[in-house]
Amino acid sequence: MRIILFTGKGGVGKTTLSAATALLAAKKGKKTLIISTDAAHSLSDIFSKPLTNHPRQILPNLYAQEVDSLEQLEKKWGEIQSYLKAFLASQGIDSIEAEELSIFPGMEELFSLMEIRHYDRQKEYEVIIVDCAPTGDTLRFLSAPEITQWYLRHIFPLQRTAAKAVRPVANRLLPFPFPEDSLFEAIKNLTSQLAEMKTILADLTKTSIRLVVNPEKMVIKEAQRAFTFFYLFGYNVDAILVNRLLPPNIKDDYFQFWKIKQQENLSLIEECFSPLPILNVELFDQEIIGLDLIEDVAQKLYQEKDPTEIFFVQAPLKIDKINHGFELSLDLPFVDKESLSLSQNGEELTIRVGKFKRNLILPNFLARYNLQEARFEQNKLKITFTPP
Numbered sequence: 001m002r003i004i005l006f007t008g009k010g011g012v013g014k015t016t017l018s019a020a021t022a023l024l025a026a027k028k029g030k031k032t033l034i035i036s037t038d039a040a041h042s043l044s045d046i047f048s049k050p051l052t053n054h055p056r057q058i059l060p061n062l063y064a065q066e067v068d069s070l071e072q073l074e075k076k077w078g079e080i081q082s083y084l085k086a087f088l089a090s091q092g093i094d095s096i097e098a099e100e101l102s103i104f105p106g107m108e109e110l111f112s113l114m115e116i117r118h119y120d121r122q123k124e125y126e127v128i129i130v131d132c133a134p135t136g137d138t139l140r141f142l143s144a145p146e147i148t149q150w151y152l153r154h155i156f157p158l159q160r161t162a163a164k165a166v167r168p169v170a171n172r173l174l175p176f177p178f179p180e181d182s183l184f185e186a187i188k189n190l191t192s193q194l195a196e197m198k199t200i201l202a203d204l205t206k207t208s209i210r211l212v213v214n215p216e217k218m219v220i221k222e223a224q225r226a227f228t229f230f231y232l233f234g235y236n237v238d239a240i241l242v243n244r245l246l247p248p249n250i251k252d253d254y255f256q257f258w259k260i261k262q263q264e265n266l267s268l269i270e271e272c273f274s275p276l277p278i279l280n281v282e283l284f285d286q287e288i289i290g291l292d293l294i295e296d297v298a299q300k301l302y303q304e305k306d307p308t309e310i311f312f313v314q315a316p317l318k319i320d321k322i323n324h325g326f327e328l329s330l331d332l333p334f335v336d337k338e339s340l341s342l343s344q345n346g347e348e349l350t351i352r353v354g355k356f357k358r359n360l361i362l363p364n365f366l367a368r369y370n371l372q373e374a375r376f377e378q379n380k381l382k383i384t385f386t387p388p
Contacts, residue, residue: 001120001206002030002308003128006241008212009222010134013243015042016288017212017281018131020298021307023291026062027298030126030308033063033119037112038133041066048290059291063125067112117197127308201235204313208238215242215265224272224334231316231331232351232358238311240273241301242266244283272334277311325369325386337376342383344371351381 006018015036022034033055036043043064044051053068119128201207209230213223223240230237245266246259270278281301288297298307305311316331332340332353339354347367349360369385376382 001123001126001128002310003116003120003130003200003207004308005130005132005207005209006212007132007209007226008134009214009219012212012214012219014134014212015046015131016294016297017210017241017243017301018129019043019046020294020301021210022064022127022129023059023062023294024298024302024307025127025129026059027295028306028308029061031061031063031124032127032129033065033125034129034131035064035115036066036131037115038131040133043131046289046294065115067115114193114197117193117200120200202233204236204315205310208236208310208313210239210241211237212241212243213269214244215262215269217265217268220265220269220272227273228332228334228353229356231333232353232356234317236310236313236316237276238313239277239279240269242269242278242280245280247282275312279305319363319366322384325372325384326366328366328383328385330381330383331379332376332381333379335376335379340376340381342374342381349383 004018004021006014006021008014015038018034022032026032034043036051041051043066047058047064049056049058049064051064051066053065053071055063055065057063113130116128116130119125211223211226213219227237246255246262250259266278266280279301281297284293284297286293288294301307314331318329320327320329330351335353341352343350347362347364349362349371351358351360366385368388370388372384372386374381374383
């Protein structure tokens, strides 16, 4: 199975280019599903067909779905949320506030994304295209598998066997409801699903992200920040898609300034994101709605390329054996040394890059080693671990 996620700043044309990719993949004979995880869905508008929380066939080999994030949240988080609300209510917290506090940041986006896991297991489709929310929301739900696992490890640290032993006494003495076995089972299942989800997203042979940009400096800056985040969390970006370039046949003086600026910004994109492939598509003279126009976009974007190909692969994180231990190296493009910090607590290595933070769980063999030194060279964070 091939999984491609499309993201970028709001309004750059993610839905158009993801729909074009899905349509072309289907035309090439691959059974394709395009999923919208954006709360403000627009797939149904671009295809001119009503869509729901279940796949609907658009054409032979092409299916589309607009995920209902609330329905997914209730299905995956319902039992755990019920306990959290009961616990918070026992502490005197208002029911409305308890409802809000029982949902952790990014959970709605996370459970929308977990549809990928469902289809990956089913093996019904050859290609999954994900039309993601704007960059900020995408960053939140792509970090959610690790962040939510961290919450679950720290909020529910009791072992199930210990809970069985103390529950009869705890229920009489504690001023809050003590968790039942079913809650621990739900946590165990969810933690397992999150780990599986992370594995799917970080599989360089299966999953990649395509960043959609317009040739504008503000858009490029946001794409750079997103690119850093994806590398921090171990995700592969295989192409930059530049949308809405002014075509050369526009000669009107009014647009000359914009054409010059676009060419300058296109050069900046190529310089910043090299050696990633840069795919361009010109601005159309009408709104892209309907299958014919979507197919035109696909042909102009990919030319003779197979849209499901992995255009570029680079493992952001590597661990190498060195003379006196191991070296962990992590690619972090567009980062200043001053914005970097890290700390280690047992098997957990915390890397902070500006406002982004990743709690990286070290492999068992590496967790026993000491963090000796860290240095930042040529866009790489290199951390040396030595024997205790």
